[in-house]
């Protein structure tokens with residue numbers, strides 16, 4: 464009977480230890496995913512695309528050159544479009 468009690472105590476201790484370890488792992492996982500998602504949000508967010516008014520190439524709007532008559536993929540196309548239309 465003593466052995467059975469000892470065995471139950473050991474099993475209970477192991478169960479408690481495993482539960483605490485799983486909780487700690489889950490906490491770490493959720494924390495890391497939170498920090499990962501917050502760190503990756505600016506990069507993973509799709510930037511809006513627009514077509515160059517001169518050649519039609521699609522590019523992220525942030526990388527494009529704003530001209531007087533449209534938005535262009537490069538300064539060269541911005542100037543070429545301005546030269547053609549003047």
Ligand SMILES: [Zn+2]
Pocket residue numbers: 515516517518519520535536537540
């Ligand atoms: Zn272009």
